[in-house]
Amino acid sequence: MVRSTRIDPSRLAAYDVLKAVRLDDAYANLALPQVLAEHGLTGRDAAFTTELVSGTIRWQGTYDAIIDACLTKPRLEAKVRDALRLGVHQLLAMRVPDHAAISTSVDLVRARVGVGPTGLTNAVLRKVSTDDLPTWVGRVAPDEASDPVGHASIARSHPRWVVEALGEALGVPAELPVLLAADNAAPRVMLVARPGLCTVQELVEAGGVRGTLSPYAVELAGGDPSAVPAVAQGRAGVQDEGSQLVATALADADLDGRDERWLDVCSGPGGKAALLAALAAQRGATVLANERQHHRARLVARGVRAVPGGVSGVVTGDGTRPPWRPGTFDRVLVDAPCSGLGALRRRPESRWRRTPRDVEELVPLQRDLLSHAIGATRPGGVVVYATCSPVLAETTGVVDAVLAARGDATLEATRQLWPHRDGTDAMFIATIRRT
Numbered sequence: 282m283v284r285s286t287r288i289d290p291s292r293l294a295a296y297d298v299l300k301a302v303r304l305d306d307a308y309a310n311l312a313l314p315q316v317l318a319e320h321g322l323t324g325r326d327a328a329f330t331t332e333l334v335s336g337t338i339r340w341q342g343t344y345d346a347i348i349d350a351c352l353t354k355p356r357l358e359a360k361v362r363d364a365l366r367l368g369v370h371q372l373l374a375m376r377v378p379d380h381a382a383i384s385t386s387v388d389l390v391r392a393r394v395g396v397g398p399t400g401l402t403n404a405v406l407r408k409v410s411t412d413d414l415p416t417w418v419g420r421v422a423p424d425e426a427s428d429p430v431g432h433a434s435i436a437r438s439h440p441r442w443v444v445e446a447l448g449e450a451l452g453v454p455a456e457l458p459v460l461l462a463a464d465n466a467a468p469r470v471m472l473v474a475r476p477g478l479c480t481v482q483e484l485v486e487a488g489g490v491r492g493t494l495s496p497y498a499v500e501l502a503g504g505d506p507s508a509v510p511a512v513a514q515g516r517a518g519v520q521d522e523g524s525q526l527v528a529t530a531l532a533d534a535d536l537d538g539r540d541e542r543w544l545d546v547c548s549g550p551g552g553k554a555a556l557l558a559a560l561a562a563q564r565g566a567t568v569l570a571n572e573r574q575h576h577r578a579r580l581v582a583r584g585v586r587a588v589p590g591g592v593s594g595v596v597t598g599d600g601t602r603p604p605w606r607p608g609t610f611d612r613v614l615v616d617a618p619c620s621g622l623g624a625l626r627r628r629p630e631s632r633w634r635r636t637p638r639d640v641e642e643l644v645p646l647q648r649d650l651l652s653h654a655i656g657a658t659r660p661g662g663v664v665v666y667a668t669c670s671p672v673l674a675e676t677t678g679v680v681d682a683v684l685a686a687r688g689d690a691t692l693e694a695t696r697q698l699w700p701h702r703d704g705t706d707a708m709f710i711a712t713i714r715r716t
């Protein structure tokens with residue numbers, strides 16, 4: 282008799298997202314909504330899949346070490362590993378009964394890979410289910426005293442080089458495990474009330490709680506942000522409080538003389554441009570939003586639609602070959618392309634995708650963009666250089682090198698935000714004055 286098994290669609294969907302991340306370089310947060318729709322998943326089922334995908338990708342490093350410890354042969358097909366990772370997350374981090382986690386994983390492998398590896402899947406997951414996560418970590422992670430980086434890498438699921446780079450930037454070894462743990466937690470949903478268009482009070486009345494760092498921030502306790510009318514109308518948006526502070530650092534910097542022309546050099550997809558435009562409109566200034574990639578410039582144009590009075594234009598251009606004349610602008614933002622290692626909470630796969638080489642390749646571009654931004658600023662004007670990475674080569678390394686090379690600008694302030702201290706992405710913000 283042939284046994285027909287109905288495969289659980291939530292787990293199939295999670296598997297399909299992992300496959301898209303592995304094979305197509307997809308971003309999990311972008312692939313998820315599409316796959317959920319394809320499988321007709323909503324409500325609790327969609328929430329289950331979302332947690333399964335995000336948690337599995339975040340904890341992949343730890344889970345792989347555990348899976349490897351349970352294998353009798355070292356080689357494992359990537360698609361079987363994906364199914365095992367999903368099974369391990371259910372066993373060690375979700376409240377799924379062992380028998381359900383194991384049997385659904387075996388069904389998944391049978392449906393998506395074939396009968397061959399079902400026995401192995403069953404055996405590995407049974408072994409994993411015999412202990413809890415702390416016990417497994419104690420068994421598979423290097424000794425903390427003799428190899429603290431190696432231990433943190435396995436225990437907190439970050440590549441070794443990322444642990445080293447974050448540790449160097451943080452500079453407080455005792456805090457590093459707390460930072461790495463914060464990277465593994467889902468970020469809070471933070472809204473921005475765009476001044477002049479929406480008040481913080483309106484968002485509080487819609488069920489939010491005032492943020493503590495940005496005067497425009499409101500944390501949404503739950504629910505779909507796009508269901509908040511002000512968000513749907515573009516008067517408010519979803520924006521990390523750290524990103525809001527980047528925009529306010531530029532807008533609030535002291536300035537003598539003219540304050541009319543603002544520039545956002547790297548504006549796509551446009552979250553900071555929209556806040557800057559709202560702030561500019563309140564004082565009769567306008568923002569020129571520039572972005573190298575045309576499709577991202579179109580997103581900026583859509584994002585600033587609600588604040589037409591604060592925008593002088595949205596253009597597609599290369600900030601290192603600027604179409605504007607030197608000394609044109611009063612306030613300039615360079616929100617530079619970066620490794621994104623400060624936003625690991627919201628981009629679970631990026632820690633596994635990024636390499637030290639990416640940082641090496643980004644630094645010359647970051648320097649070039651900052652140097653041209655200083656050139657675009659009038660004497661006495663202000664430049665904010667920001668990254669959603671705390672990696673020193675991308676932050677103070679870039680700023681110090683550019684200021685030393687140019688000799689016509691001074692550093693006024695730097696601020697490094699941290700998820701575990703500030704509840705924000707690890708944004709770096711440098712405020713620079715053109716002399």
Ligand SMILES: C[S@@+](CC[C@H](N)C(=O)[O-])C[C@H]1O[C@@H](n2cnc3c(N)ncnc32)[C@H](O)[C@@H]1O
Pocket residue numbers: 524546547548549550551552553554571572573574577598599600601616617618619650
């Ligand atoms: C960190 S993102 C900016 C995020 C944006 N400020 C926001 O708040 O939505 C960096 C952007 O810089 C753009 N970029 C990369 N190289 C550039 C260049 N040479 N000139 C202008 N933009 C560039 C990327 O396409 C990317 O959209």
